[in-house]
Amino acid sequence: MKKLFITMCLALSTTLMFAQFGKLNGLVNAGKNVAATASNAAKSSSSSNTSSNNSSAAKSDGKVSENKGKVIYVKPNGAARGATGADPSSAFKNLQKAIENAENGDIIRIAEGNYLGTNDAGYIEVNKWITLEGGWNESFTERDPLKYITKIEPGQEQLGTNGSKAYINISGLDDVLSKNILGTLIIDGFTLNMGLQANYLPADPSNPVNGCPSKAFETGRMMDNESKQVQHQLIHSDAAIAGNVIIRNCLLTNSTYFAIQINTRRGEIEICNNVIVCNRYGAVRIDGWTKNTYKASHVNFHHNTVAFAWCRDKEMIDMGYGYECMIGVNADIHNNIFACNNYAAIARTHAASGPDAKIEDERVTNVYDNAFFMNKTDLQLPAKGGGKWTNVRCANFEDVDEKILPKYEGNFEMTSDDPFVKALDPDYLKGFASLESVRSESFDRNSAANQFRQAVGLNMQGSETIRVSMYGNRYKMDYAYKLFGARKDYGAQKVK
Numbered sequence: 001m002k003k004l005f006i007t008m009c010l011a012l013s014t015t016l017m018f019a020q021f022g023k024l025n026g027l028v029n030a031g032k033n034v035a036a037t038a039s040n041a042a043k044s045s046s047s048s049n050t051s052s053n054n055s056s057a058a059k060s061d062g063k064v065s066e067n068k069g070k071v072i073y074v075k076p077n078g079a080a081r082g083a084t085g086a087d088p089s090s091a092f093k094n095l096q097k098a099i100e101n102a103e104n105g106d107i108i109r110i111a112e113g114n115y116l117g118t119n120d121a122g123y124i125e126v127n128k129w130i131t132l133e134g135g136w137n138e139s140f141t142e143r144d145p146l147k148y149i150t151k152i153e154p155g156q157e158q159l160g161t162n163g164s165k166a167y168i169n170i171s172g173l174d175d176v177l178s179k180n181i182l183g184t185l186i187i188d189g190f191t192l193n194m195g196l197q198a199n200y201l202p203a204d205p206s207n208p209v210n211g212c213p214s215k216a217f218e219t220g221r222m223m224d225n226e227s228k229q230v231q232h233q234l235i236h237s238d239a240a241i242a243g244n245v246i247i248r249n250c251l252l253t254n255s256t257y258f259a260i261q262i263n264t265r266r267g268e269i270e271i272c273n274n275v276i277v278c279n280r281y282g283a284v285r286i287d288g289w290t291k292n293t294y295k296a297s298h299v300n301f302h303h304n305t306v307a308f309a310w311c312r313d314k315e316m317i318d319m320g321y322g323y324e325c326m327i328g329v330n331a332d333i334h335n336n337i338f339a340c341n342n343y344a345a346i347a348r349t350h351a352a353s354g355p356d357a358k359i360e361d362e363r364v365t366n367v368y369d370n371a372f373f374m375n376k377t378d379l380q381l382p383a384k385g386g387g388k389w390t391n392v393r394c395a396n397f398e399d400v401d402e403k404i405l406p407k408y409e410g411n412f413e414m415t416s417d418d419p420f421v422k423a424l425d426p427d428y429l430k431g432f433a434s435l436e437s438v439r440s441e442s443f444d445r446n447s448a449a450n451q452f453r454q455a456v457g458l459n460m461q462g463s464e465t466i467r468v469s470m471y472g473n474r475y476k477m478d479y480a481y482k483l484f485g486a487r488k489d490y491g492a493q494k495v496k
Contacts, residue, residue: 063268063300064184064244067131069105074098075138076113088140096124099132104183107131111138112148122158122197123165127172129183129243134190135495145189145249145495146484155196159230166236166261167192174239174265181267184244189495192234195254195474199223199230211314211468213431222256222280222472224313233258234279240265240289247271249495253480255279256472263287264329266296271304275483275492278308278475282321283341288328294362299331305483305491307339307424308432310472316437321347322375328352330364332407337420337491339373340432344380348404349389351382367397369410371490373421374433378411414487423486425479436469 070086078091085092085101085108092098095115098108108130117124126132134150135143142148152167168187175182201210201220211221223229234255235247242265252259252274259279260271269286276283283306290296301323311320320343325331327350338345346367352360372378377391381404384390392400394411414420421429445460453460485494 064246064270067105067107067129067184067186069103069107069130072098072102072106072108073111073140074108074115075111075136075140076115077138094118099124099126099128099130102128102130104129107133109136109140110134110150111136111140112150114151114153116152116154116158117162119161120158121165122152122154122162123167123169124152125165125169125171126185126187127170129173129185131184131186131188132168132190133186133188135188135249143189145191146481149191150189151191151193153191153193153196158197162232164232166233167194168235170235170237170241170262171239173237173241173243175242176265178242179266180242182243184246185241186246187235187248187250188246189249191251191253191477192255192259193251193253193477194230194234194256195477197230198254198256198474199228200472200474208467208469211471212473213434213470214427216427217431217473218476219474221314221468221470222310222474224280224471230256232256233261235260235262237262239263241267243267245269248273249492250274251480251484252276252283253278253477254474257281258283258285260284260286263289264297265289269297269299269329271299271301273303273492273495275305275480276307276322277305277480277483278310278472280310280472281312281319282324282347283309284322285324285326286329286331287326290328292356292359294328294330294359294364297329299329299333301331301333302335303490303492305337305339305420305486306341306345307337307483308428308475309341309343311342314437314466314468314471316342316468316471319343320376321345321380323347324350325365326350327356330362332366332368334366334369334410335490337371337373337414337487338375338378339414339420339424340429341375343376344389344391345372345375345378347380349380349382361403363403364406365404366407367405367411368407369490370394371412371414371418371420371487373414373418378413379405418487420483420487420491423479423482425476428473428475428479431470431473434469438467 072085073088073091074095075091078093080093083092084090096118135145137148203219204210205212234252240263244267258281259276286299288297306322309322322338322341322345325348372394378394379392381390397408484492
């Protein structure tokens with residue numbers, strides 16, 4: 001019997017993490033090119049005007065028009081049958097039913113409550129160009145998505161009914177024949193939390209198998225075994241979307257397989273003023289599906305707080321991205337906070353190849369005026385000399401080829417005394433900063449099994465065990481909401 005114990009620093013490098021956590025340096029470039037705050041993040045109207053959408057908490061930057069169709073109302077104590085949704089007194093009870101009765105351009109206003117779809121299946125299907133506007137009180141006289149929580153939060157009982165469906169599943173909005181922008185889909189003011197449906201090990205720090213740093217944690221580590229774990233996103237498109245999309249003022253948390261993963265055929269994708277925290281694989285991935293050009297689709301990713309994106313599994317050797325730049329989409333990434341992402345805050349590791357390589361000259365990825373804290377790396381790029389990746393800290397963005405980062409100014413590393421850092425769950429942050437992985441391998445040449453294998457010409461076998469002190473543990477909802485407005489001008493702001 002031979003045992004080999006190897007203690008690994010992992011991709012996380014605990015030594016580096018402590019060094020970052022203890023820094024007291026001043027903010028770098030904090031005064032450069034600071035864009036307008038989420039003013040952009042905005043103002044809610046107390047009016048329940050049924051002819052216009054005046055109550056959006058964060059407005060588009062002007063590139064995308066708001067929907068201005070009729071208003072449809074939904075509330076938990078609405079009517080199951082006979083509802084028209086035309087006013088609060090005739091509100092629908094079932095959000096899915098309201099969507100079925102909507103027309104393109106309509107606005108669905110949704111009062112606080114947990115909406116689980118038809119027969120509480122655990123998801124809703126969106127196949128129209130509409131606005132879904134959560135965060136209203138029951139009388140529809142006041143809107144505040146952080147006070148009147150409109151959520152989709154299934155539990156274990158939905159495991160058999162939502163299957164591979166995202167909590168907001170987008171379908172039927174593609175068109176390969178037209179070149180026109182077909183409409184605008186807006187998702188505004190939702191809490192999407194997979195933390196009650198995902199599978200975790202027990203919250204018992206006395207057993208190292210559980211990956212639970214302390215009794216302050218709600219769960220042990222997230223299970224990464226694909227056969228035992230939920231595998232769907234919070235927001236996902238089944239195919240591409242041939243139009244504009246706005247996702248704003250949302251809390252997206254504890255997902256096992258991306259928070260937002262959508263495909264675009266053409267149009268403007270604006271993702272702003274969201275807190276996207278503790279999601280496995282990655283927080284956001286937008287794929288472009290138009291061949292031979294980057295010009296059809298553009299992502300404006302701004303004023304989001306993206307934290308604790310976890311790698312694909314507990315070995316922590318791939319994924320774990322805050323924002324993943326994909327092929328076929330140009331992007332402006334600005335005024336965000338990227339903190340404690342397990343592999344990279346921003347990944348630009350994909351590039352068009354083969355016959356499509358010529359379109360790479362069209363590609364524009366601007367990364368400016370963002371705040372970073374304790375990510376494994378701030379930007380990940382392909383390595384020019386082969387090997388794995390080139391990891392770049394934000395202080396060195398100016399050294400990146402200008403074809404890759406045309407605009408890079410104003411990015412900086414936050415210090416440990418920053419107001420945002422103080423708003424993070426302190427126990428979660430401490431566990432992340434001291435993350436450890438222990439790999440043990442065992443091989444017994446003389447075991448009965450290996451003697452038999454050798455006798456019949458089979459390869460002998462050993463075993464390997466990986467123990468992690470923490471991995472994807474559920475993030476507490478109270479602390480997740482505190483991240484709205486934790487730092488002025490950067491990340492998600494409070495919805496006013």
